[in-house]
Amino acid sequence: MKILVCITHVPDTTSRIAFTDGDTKFDKNGVQYIIGPYDDYAIARAVELKEANGASVTVLNVGGVETEPTIRKALAIGADDAIRVNAEPTDALFVARQIAHTAKDGGYDMILMGRESIDYNGGQVHAMVGELLGMPSVSPVMKLDIEGNNAKMTREIEGGKEFLEVEMPFVAGCQEPIAEWKIPNMRGIMTARTKPLNVVEPVASDGSVAYVKYQQPAPKAGVKMAQTVDQLVDMLKNEAKVL
């Protein structure tokens, strides 16, 4: 079985989000980068499937050379090899085209990724890759097991869960509790250094959207503290008018 896991390289969830150049660029100053938390679930499940059934796990990232430590971390968690498409991602369509192009002849049985990235939160790439490759795509997947040529999945839907049987090959956008995040161990970190990380050049993609200006949310006016429960109820009733 061959599994492709697509990962994003994103600011740590605790990062201060700020912009430079007249609010036209994200300020990378002092920002720590991590594997996207949802992508991290996808890798964890891929490694579990590999341990249970035997599989090869390839990680793919579309990004510049600065993403390599993030890719090495995925290798340390248990992926076997990696591909970096050497380009700064510009939009979801660009990323989807790179993934589809790279995966097209790879013979992957499944392509896993996070349900969305935590920087641009598009949640579009899994569906675009599915469409480009003519594969079924499902998201957000909270449980994934393989039985023969089918995958059994649980998908979160508004108001509950849906149980699915999906033909391989497929694309899945993952979220918890599909697996528990894995922390690389010492041996993983050592072996990750020598695992293959192949760099390929991107295919062309016309831009569909452009992020022309950024803005921070307006700060809250400040909290009003109630000294008693009655005061709080009064605030909710007369100021917020929600009761």
Next chain:
Amino acid sequence: MAILVVVESLDGKLKKASREAVSYAAQMGGEVIALSLGDTDQEELATLGANGAGKVLTVAGNFASSSDAAEAVSEVMKSVGANVLVMAQSAKADMIGGRVAIKQDAAMVSNVVSLPDTSNGFSVKASIFSSKAFAQVEVRKDKKILVVGKNVLEIKEDCGTASVESASVNVSSDNKIKVTGQEKATGDVLLPEANIVVSGGRGLKGPENWGMVEDLAKVLGAATGCSKPVSDMDWRPHSEHVGQTGIKVAPTLYIAIGISGAIQHLAGVNSSKYIVVINKDEEAPFFKAADFGIVGDAFEVVPKLTEAIKALK
């Protein structure tokens, strides 16, 4: 130019978010056509007229597979000559939108929080970095897919009437996805749809203490939510996990009980209109993100609050 809006329903009722999406399209100007996939009651669909739809199209069938749904949407877009597709933010919208974007060579923007600015090209404001920032996004293709966030605009209730017709499109299913079952989340009010959310964190000490959270939710007609560690420890189901890596909510009122206010939790709630924090630690970071707060022991404050609200009603 027609605008197509894909609407969704839950238990036979149209989702509030779908009505918002129809109102959004109506405020863009132009002919608004709503599209419902699968079977929803015709009378219910006709009520979309009030929200701004001129016509509602239906396509019967089982749309378990997002590729079938995307094909139907794409075909209807073509047949009505729509250049803009509007959907309310949902997992389904992501699955359908991404595929339609490829089929129609359309540009897609998620988490849209404003009407388009067409003074110079076509751009919309979108929420990014898990609602920690916004971006003005220029849309650079003729065909556009806008996935609209919750509570972005007021829902229009008095626009007019809509006819309901079935659309004649043929979708040949690839049968690659089969739905084998469904399970409903517990609780009377669904978290993503709720107008009021009462959430509990690790400060509540254990699952046995959720009775008071549920009691408060009940008097308010609210849904219950929780922080990530609470669902990780299985005190509450994962469907209640609110935050950056869980469900993002945007209710009118969010009440956080015994939740510290970690940045990842805030990312899932900071689009709420009003936030109330109940925490025994006056230094809890959540107070900085709140509108109203009370320092106190949840085990004393919450039952009192429930009684006080009961007395009001």
